[in-house]
Every structure is written in structure tokens, then in C-alpha cells.
Amino acid sequence: MLRLILVRHAKSSWSDPGLPDFDRPLAPRGRRAAAWLGEALHRRHLVPSLILCSPAVRTRETLVLSGMKGEVRFEPELYEDRDRDYLEILGNLDGAASPLALVGHNSAMAVTAARLTGGAAVGEFSTAAFAVIDVPAERWQELRAGQGTLVEYCVPPKE
Template sequence: MKTLILVRHAKSDWQDVTLEDFDRPLNARGKTDAPVMAERLRKRGIVPDLFISSPAKRARKTADIFAETYDVDKKDILFEKDLYLAPPYVFTEVIGRFKDEGNIAVIFSHNPGITDFANTLTNARIDDMPTCAIFAVEADTESWAAFDTAAKRFLFCDYPKKPQD
């Protein structure tokens, strides 16, 4: 079995209008939400083997915060330039290149592509992944290359403003 965790980057800062989109940092809420969501994922007993992120600043920082929660060295985060503003088919291509030794992968990326991709995986639908949302699925395969065609099961969707039990 392979488990895929999709994480939309945390809330970004729009104050400096001179910054390129790629270079926007997290804002205060993003810096607060990311560790909370990383801890929620950890409390579910999910321990990712692979951390893969868009290289955009806001996605990188979100990935860094999740890595810190899991005591993963930031140098072990893989950056895939294709995940920056990626359409759904790019997620499939990137996942197909993962090493099979890892069984739980977390991808940090952007809307609208991450929401569109999440909606291709199972019958579970989400209108719009809020910032720092987590969408998780499990695939009946031992190979990431076969992830696309494998039977999948929706596990959960969580986001910062979702009421907790």
C-alpha cells in the first residue's frame, strides 16, 4: 500500500506587491496554521517517508515546518520545480518517479492544481482546498509508478478551520 498526503501551502503574505508570486512568504496565520496542521497529521499516526515540495517560498516554508514536526532534516525535502502551479497530470508524473522504498509521501503544492488533482483520485470531492489543507488517500499498490491506475481509498481531509472532535 502507498499513502499520498496532499498539502496546500499555508497562507501566504501579499503585503509586498513587488514580490514575484514564486517569492511570496507565509503570513502570520500561515506560520501559525502550518505547525498546527503538521501536528494534526502526526497525531493520526501518519509518518511520511517522502517530503516533496514545490520550490516556491510559501510551499518550501510549509514543508520545512512539517519536516520540523517529524524531526526530518530539511535537506531531505525533495523539491520538484514542476509542482509550482502544476496541473493535475504533473502530479501524476511526479508521483510516478518516487522511490518505492517510501510508502507514505507528502506533497506540498498550490491551487488550483492540487484541488483539481485531489478530485481525480477518488469519489471524494472538495470544492477548494483551503490554505494548509491536507487531503489523504491510500492506493492498493506497492509501486509509485502504478499509483495512477491503482485502486484508491479516500482517508480524510482536514484544514485549519475544520472543527476538531
């Protein structure tokens, strides 16, 4: 059994309209939510052995402020494929690292969760939210749409 933790980056800032999307940092609310995210994962004993993270500024900041521990790999495809899903990226992993955390973007987070679980609704996948999905496979290469079970979906508290 493999366990996947899908983590959407915390709320980013739009205060500098000339800043490229890739370089947008977290907003103050996002910084607080990233800290909540780390506490929520810790309370649930969700410690990833491997973390795949988009290299965008807001995902990197979310990762650092959450305090998630584990081997980190920055994967450009997580930013480039943010409007699709992440199943191909996961299926191309060599190995069985579990739990595996993936820190990325919407709409890919919502689509990935829905495709992997056969439609288990997580809605739009809020900023700083995370979904825990169990997959009955031994290696990530065996990953198939519809085979996952949504264990939990958590969103940060409203401010």
C-alpha cells in the same frame, strides 16, 4: 498499499505586490496554520518517509513550520504544474516510499485529489489543509486515476 498525504501550503502574504509569486512568504495567519498542520499530522501518526516539496518560498516555509520529518526533495515541477495535477509527477517516482507527502499548490491539489479518488470531493482544498489518500499499488509507477480512497481531509480551524 501506498499512502499519499497531499498538503497545500499555508496562507501566503500579498503585502508586497511587486514580489514575484514564487517568492511570496507566509502571512502571519499562514505561519499559525502551518504549526497547526504539523500538530494535526503528528496526532494522526502521519510521518512521511519521503516529502516532495515545491521550491516556492511559501511551500518551504510551510514544510519547516509544520515540523514534518522525512527525506525532503524539492521538485520544481510542483510549482510549474500548479495549475494542472500531480499524477504524472507521482507516477514517475521510482520506488514505493510510503507514506509520501506532497507539499504543493492549488489548483493542482484539488485536481489531484479528485482525479486520484475518482471525484471524492475535497472542495477547493483550503490553505494548510491536507488529504490522506490510500492507493492499492505496490509502487508509485502503478498509480492510476480513480484508484485511490480518500481516508481523511482536514482543514485548519477558522481564526
